[in-house]
Amino acid sequence: MGQAKRNLEEVRARMISVAERWMFEPSEWEARAVAEIKGLPRVEVSRYPAPVLEMMRMKIGECHANAYFMEREDPEKLCKRVVGWALIEGQLVLHSVVRRSAEMFCVTPAPQGAPDVFTFIPDSDIVAEEIEGRFVHSRDGQRVDVGLRPDPEVTIEFSKKLLERLRSGMNPYKAMELLPPQSDF
Secondary structure (H helix, E strand, C coil): CCHHHHHHHHHHHHHHHHHHHCCCCCCHHHHHHHHHHHCCCCEEEEECCHHHHHHCCCCCCCHHHHHHHHHHHCCCCCEEEEEEEEEECCEEEEEEEEEECCEEEECCCCCCCCCCEEEEEECCCEEEEEECCEEEEEECCEEECCEECCCHHHHHHHHHHHHHHHHCCCCHHHHHHCCCCCCCC
16 A cells, blocks of 8 residues: 555544544533624634744644643743634634734644634633543533534534545545535634
């Protein structure tokens, strides 16, 4: 198997894992949290350019660790990790960015096709703990994994269709292109 095919299979496996994680049972807690988050201030955040992130050895899918690294290694101690929600295709994706003075920016490489500027909702109610080298997040005592869904049924149906396409062997990027947009927030 060539390197390009191996890379594509890694993308497929990562997409399957993420799609499965979005299929958790809806709850009253999730609905309340989404309603509260709707009222929080939003900011537009820019991602550092890909060559800079590569030089910094930042890892895709590791936003919490990347932002923590920036905070920890900043010699001037001006960088602070901010945890909140990236608004992506109508979903509230748990995400960490960095604040330096009044500026917020993302230090995590984007998956192919992801925007370099996105809406971010800082959320001071999120508690982050580092357990065995991984960050675990909760809000109001409830553990949060990948994020929250304004319309769980739409997200679950989207995830089912995506999983079906990925497991059929469809190119992962094509599988995403063919699906209808998810709910608006």
